[in-house]
Amino acid sequence: MASIPPRVQLLELVVVVLQQAAAAMVATFPGDAAALASLKSAVDAASVPAYSCLASWDFARDPCAVFPCGVRCYAPPNSSYHRVTGVSLDPAGYSGTLPTTVFASLPFLAFLSLASNRFHGALPAGAPLQPGLRVLDLSGNAFTGEIPASFFTPASSLEELYLSRNAFSGGIPPQVASLGALKRMELQHNGLTGSLPLMGTMRSLAYLDLSGNALSGSLLDAPGRLPSSLVSVVARNNSFAGPLQAAALAALPAMRVLDLTGNAVTGAVPGAAFAHPSLQQLRLGSNQLGTVEEAPDGGASSQLVELDLGGNRLTGRLPGCVAAMPRLAVVGLDRNRFTGGVPNQYAARATADGPTDKWVPFVRLMLQGNYLCGALPSQLRQLKDEGAVVSLADNCLPRCPHKFSFCQGAPQKSNATCPKCYP
Template sequence: MDHKTNTTLLFSLLFSITYLITIATSKDLCNQNDKNTLLKIKKSLNNPYHLASWHPETDCCSWYCLECGDATVNHRVISLTIFAGQISGQIPPEVGDLPYLQNLMFHRITNITGQIPSTITKLKYLRSLRLSWLNLTGPVPDFLSQLMNLEYLSLAFNQLSGSIPSSLALLPKLSYIDVSRNKLTGTIPESFGSFPAEVPHLIFSHNQLSGSIPKSLGNLDFNRIDFSRNKLTGDASMLFGANKTTFSIDLSRNMFQFDLSRVVLHESLGVLDLNHNGITGSIPVQWTEYSLQILNVSYNRLCGPIPTGGSLQRFDSYTYFHNKCLCGAPLDSSCK
């Protein structure tokens, strides 16, 4: 056997070994049922370029916008996050056929229309649901209360209408609710004063909610509340208290009426925005003891001097102006 033949045989052997190694190391980890479902989702979204990596001949665990779990869940798809792409259509009902999904996100895709599909209720392991900056219509569905492992819910920046379902308060692990920037009406559910475990952040701003805040909310210690830019009325003072460790409260641009003189804050409060309401009374002297980072009480019916000392003079006049008879620095009007 000559040298040329030996070289050819050696090359062939090396090629075969390399090919076998490639085959062995490129084993498709993706579950076939998950892959089939994902390809249906891609087709339902009109095969967008954004999902070009979703090719049937490749391992779906390597596809863009996806994450597979480890061997303990047999590498099933646990996260689907589609965002900021040139995609149109509706949220495919097939998303409910990814049974191990923990995180589902459609975000900043304004050509996604229609309603939230009920098939989502099949996702028993779902922990985070973010359907935001889309163009969804219809209600905030009551069936979301079936997602018993849900911790994070954001439906912000859509065209959702109707009321906020009271059944969301039944979710035992929910720690964040954001339904801001929609067209929601009705009242804040009374049931939101009795969450079973952790008290969630409540972000309801930029809607058309009306009525008064349920007194039951006064029993809870929230971290963040944003009810701004609605049509809420009545007393909101129950949200405050020396025993509340709330960091941020935004009640601005509503029609609340209560006496600010009686409001006691906790030292943990860093953000307080009450502008554009009908709040009366005066700013308590005790507020000089707090280290507020953001404060706005403008456009109310407050009277009396702005207490001196502490951080209250650190804010400019825009924090205090357009009140009935508030006076003292940093306002130009002096107290008589």
């Protein structure tokens, strides 16, 4: 057997040394590896399926080098270690509590997602989020207790905060207002109470969802409560009360979606909402609104595509400006106290074959559950089966036979219930 030449032996030795050096260069920083290990040890072993990401974390090996999933790393300049920048667990049903080290001992962490699992208990309080953390997603778990106020500081770079579908209680910490980089905050479907803190200084916030809590107080009673950067405000099924002020709407010039369905908002629907320069979806159903103001320009400049005012206490005639809103396609004015006749302009929009140079057709016109009376507009009799969805059920329209689809449903009210008709 031929011997290996000394030169080849030397080259092989150099390769081994270089490989060992390279392995040392990609090693995970010990403190980061320890924080990952503490996360795994905090999870109930019985809740870790064999196929899951967390089951593959073998700390006899280097996390950044060989972990197949759940961890992202970065090699800082002039460093001999990799640092953990992202932790993203799969929705495998993991159950356990979160150790403080996940938040306190990963200084390079930019992304943390534990969404759609069964983590529970209170979040560790006392330490702020890492300044470089940009996305925190703890949605769809079973966390309880208050949202830690200590998480939020002016030094934070947090851009997205997802705490929805948990069991958090207490108020929204006023310290969230210090998050100048936050763009999206989703807190829906928890047990949060109290009033909304002043958030006008959150100059980057665009998307806010507070639905399905028990929040109260006013939301749009004055300018400055919400940041002017907001594009979407969704706060369905809370206990927000008070009126909607035109000045507060004007202070949100970028807003495209306002959804306050299922609250206790009172007063008038301000005409300024119909003339808002950006607002496309206005959903104020199931509140305690009493009147609808006409749009200042008759509705011609409105950007609304959807308007839902159903389930309020609105009285008087159906607002004429609705028929003039050029982009409006979905209209819900049902379950109110409107009287008088159905405007011919409403019928024309609902039965049109296509758009005109002034407006698009209605695709949905819900007027049921009011006190509308008089003769049906003749255009409605031409409504096609494949046309707009229209409902006039449960009104004061005795000449609304069930042969028409828009008359089907709850029967018309009795004469004793209906007021005198002024078409």
